[in-house]
Amino acid sequence: MPKIVDRAQYRQELLSKCFNLFAQQGYGSVTMRQIAQEIGVSTGTLYHYFPSKESLFEQLVEYISCQDTDEQNLAEIRQMPTLQARIETMFAVITRQEEYLMHQTLMLVDFCRYQGREEINCHQYFSPVAERYEQAILDCLGLEDEVLARAIATFIEGVIIRRLYLGDRIDITEQAQMLGQMVVAYLEK
Secondary structure (H helix, E strand, C coil): CCCCCCHHHHHHHHHHHHHHHHHHHCHHHCCHHHHHHHHCCCHHHHHHHCCCHHHHHHHHHHHHHHHHCCHHHHHHHHCCCCHHHHHHHHHHHHHHCHHHHHHHHHHHHHHHHHHCHHHHHHHCCCHHHHHHHHHHHHHHHCCCCHHHHHHHHHHHHHHHHHHHHHHHHCCHHHHHHHHHHHHHHHHHC
16 A cells, blocks of 8 residues: 655644755855755655745745744743843744744845845745734734734844854843833833
8 A cells, every 4th residue: 555645734844844055055056956865755755746946945934934923932921021021032932942033044144145136036935924924913913903013023133143243241130121112111101
């Protein structure tokens, strides 16, 4: 009797195995053959699930954004009693996941570098992903202002990038406190 494969689950398994390869080597340096070899499948199997490296990468980003914004990952933030405490807890979570988030950031930057700005603007590859993160910020912090959520996401990404090249000179706790104060002041106006 042939083996029954849950295609969606198997696709997710393949995607989860690809993250480290893209994070370590970058989008432009990896071929589908290398990906297949690294994750232990045939090139044909990989192409069966993903028609191109670009498609695989886009689905990987979609997959990790769903994982990152999963209810279980956000529960710790939601349970805090004040906005300031929720923001500080959000940054505590970011601190615990900092290495992963740095790899994710570098991976996205590398992909965008190979696509070019015009291509990114035309296709809006990551708009749904960005919206998912922004909605998670709204939900976790108990906010309704989408522009504010976008600003908070931008602030978080800026902190991650600055820590990449400045290291511990950028104090995450200090940044969390500052962001909390700015958001509270903005909402009180």
